[in-house]
Amino acid sequence: REGPGDTGSAMDAPSAAGLGGADPQLQRFIEVETQKQRFQQLVHQMTELCWEKCMDKPGPKLDSRAETCFVNCVERFIDTSQFILNRLEQTQKSKSAFSESLSD
């Protein structure tokens, strides 16, 4: 099952076999670093988005309301991502069922 935020990219782990050649150590390294980078990129992206939703005027510290907002924002963003993937999968399934019945 796809993990949250796994929208897929050219650097998906299976295709890392082409990089690093025959060296399994290098291959493993690329897989791990790619995974880490995907995580980092999403943190950058969500911080940016959630900042807009959760931050009013920057104060001397991050108050608990803002902190809660950020946490909720992350969860809802991932929910949104999963929702989109699931619904897309469903509409694709119903589309192919439709086109199959047409070709009869």
Place this chain on the structure above:
Amino acid sequence: GMESGFGSDFSSGGGGGGGKLDPGLIMEQVKVQIAVANAQELLQRMTDKCFRKCIGKPGGALDNSEQKCIAMCMDRYMDSWNTVSRAYNSRLQRERANM
């Protein structure tokens, strides 16, 4: 410069033959470059956000209140980044536990 890390006269500390690149060193260098890229990304986004929050109509210089605002904004952005990172990590752990 970086050129010294490559080329045929480079040999690893283990006394390997000339012309062999040390994958361990390459991995370390890649990690450093990744860290640098991430820091740059963070700074770029932080600058964007804090400029928007702190600078109204651009004057002839940054005044004291603007500078204070930027300093606070930087710290809050880091706090936010860390909060998001923790929250995302928790969510990933939860998802893995459910799989």
